[in-house]
Amino acid sequence: MYVCICNAIKETDLRAAARQCHSDAETIYASMGRPPQCRQCLDDAEEILAEARSPQNPPIRPAFACPRLALSA
Numbered sequence: 001m002y003v004c005i006c007n008a009i010k011e012t013d014l015r016a017a018a019r020q021c022h023s024d025a026e027t028i029y030a031s032m033g034r035p036p037q038c039r040q041c042l043d044d045a046e047e048i049l050a051e052a053r054s055p056q057n058p059p060i061r062p063a064f065a066c067p068r069l070a071l072s073a
């Protein structure tokens with residue numbers, strides 16, 4: 001399911017990104033090379049990121065070390 005229509009970012013992309021670094025949605029979008037445009041999706045994206053992260057399943061890297069992220073096909 002697409003979370004961000006402007007940038008064609010899927011829920012699966014956000015869930016994978018949640019494990020890569022502890023950044024907010026806006027930073028993760030930028031790491032994907034797709035910064036937010038209309039910003040309508042950011043609240044939903046933040047909820048998905050929070051849901052995908054847990055104390056037992058924390059991000060691999062801190063926010064300042066967010067890598068370049070790829071989108072799924």
Ligand code: FES
Pocket residue numbers: 003004005006007035036037038039040041042
């Ligand atoms: S729907 Fe995500 S920036 Fe517009």
